[in-house]
Amino acid sequence: MDAFGIALGLVVAGDAKLLAIIALSLRVSLSAVLLASLLALPFGALLAVGEFPCRRSLVVVVNGFMGMPAVVVGLLAYLLLSRAGPLGSFGLLFTPAAMTIAQALLVMPLLAALTRQIVADAWREYEEQLHSLGATVGQAIATLLWDTRYSLFTVLLAGFGRAIAEVGAVMIVGGNIDGVTRVMTTAIALETSKGDLPLALALGAILVMLVLVVNALTFATGSWVQRKLG
Amino acid sequence: MENIFPLELADVCFAPNGVPVLGNIHLSIAGDACTVILGANGAGKSVLMRIMHGLLAPSSGRLAWNGGEARPSGQALVFQRPVMLRRSALANVAYGLKLCGVPRIDRERRARQALARVGLAHLAERPARVLSGGEQQRIALARAWALDPRILFLDEPTASLDPGAARDVERIVGDIRLAGTAIVMTTHNLGQARRLADEIVFLHRGRITERTPAPEFFRQPRSAEAETYLKGELP
């Protein structure tokens, strides 16, 4: 329980390094979810609404990729971003941008699969009406994504949770460089490596609290908006 | 505005997975009347409407609008249970116009007009999903009306409503008919059919047994199945 004491001490003291690490974790993971959702949400909706050959196999594949280990995603991202790789000339390796890209790749299947389910459920209710009004597939996707927005909030939170909690991807493409690409999870891994378990636990406690706070804020905002605007 | 009538169904059959639902449907809608389709449960009324509106494709036979195969715009369908989007009543009414690419200012104006015509102008900014069944059905009607359709299909529009709300809906349908839109409607409410219909199409087990002007139908239907139905022996 000495870990909580340390955690509290760090937070209260406003340790600059810790705050920088927390800020970076939030920036990387929030950006990753945003980036991933730009592609994954419409794609998930398309899987729910569209009718094209091999759609079912695609759904199975997307669902399967939800279970992709973070370290494998990190490795793939590394191979892409390495100087020896196809996107090497952008020099993104070992930068926060690389970490965002890796985490975005990691959560895309999750966001797409959950969106597909939510949109499919709504589509059952809306399909005939939207067809009657002459909506194209694109219009239907946009309408459904907007109409299911409160449920999609939860999807985004799930993605954020997965992103901010992972260490495998971000360690490989970020390199855990002090002051540059060190985030909460890689800092915890480092302190564990150095044998400083109480500090590692304290950081872990702070990370969990962080995720809880983000969830609570999102939930509260969502409820408020829903009450005000329906 | 180009003419979309007559709507012709020639020998249309509908048999999904081999199960026959509709057979030998020959029907021509001229576009100048309120046509009410009556029939027992399971006779195929809703299916026929959906085929006419283009939501279902017939298994065989031909469907043509003014001789052409293309499905025209200028038609709308109001379902038994209205589907409200998660937005305001006004936005719901404007939605159909949005899909057609009508610019925002025109959209809003026409939507407000339509809402006023159904008596719901005061509810324009309220979230549609929290309104009552009757109010939602009126919004659905406003949404259809705002599109200025040549033909309006209604699938048992008052079946889920209380009598007061049902009467409001009937009044609106009557207004729409007066404004020149063709109506094709199904209902179980014989009083409603009597009040609104110009002609009755009677469906029995997927086949049309008769098509008769309404006053004559209610006096004396031409087919035995229709007679049994009116006497209340069919559900």
Add this chain to the structure above:
Amino acid sequence: MNRLFGWSRFVLLGCALLSSLSALAADAYITVASTTSTEHSGLFGFLLPQFEKHSGIQVRVVALGTDQALDLARRGDADVVFVHNPAAEEKFVAEGYGVKRQEVMYNDFVLVGPQDDPAKVAGGKDIAEALEKIAATKPPFVSRGDKSGTHAAELRLWKAAGIDIDKSKGAWYRDTGAGMGPALNTAASLNAYILADRGTWLSFKNRQNLVVVVAGDKRLFNQYAVTLVNPAKHPHIKQAAGQRFIDWLLSDAGQKAVADYRIGGEQLFFPNAQRR
């Protein structure tokens, strides 16, 4: 109306986030691939701020096992390598990936083991003898197994003890494939013997029952060297900045900084750059 407002907020937040990420790109920096043993000992946290103040160049250290670090450099993902496996480093230079290997500092490896010492090697000064005893009594032994400099040293020492470890290893030999810190954590939990570099050992906080059992054999000498990655192979390498870092490490100021790093009063690394 609300919808437009909501979307534009979303987009603005997105732009702010994404731009803040690129703003983190410092003006001048080099990427140094180094070992987990140097990182976990805390040396870089002490050394690098001094260099950065002196030159204005930020040094970004990626800590991996020695072989991984060299592979990273072969792919052009690092500007400088700072590792401790002379044979592998010479090969790296011979292959044309490195410019010149230059020694910077040394420390030693120590054999660490449980206080109750089941193999009875404590206090010895002969590492080969100790390893023979361990292979005979078969107490738990943790190996890095990750092609790091320390792992390479361990394998050299088994050979020096005349033991073919591939044949002799059994359930007692735990090949973890991990960095120095995690391997020490594992050894501490298993009450196992493990070869560690003194730097990481001194800064390691989870020792539990482990103590140093054998040290001081000259075969336990651990040499660190620095090499610039060859710009001829990878034109994007930051040659000038990388060379400045190397020059500083070899200079009096850099060497003094290395010597000044202590934990609990004890010096971890000993500068031994060749004077040109």
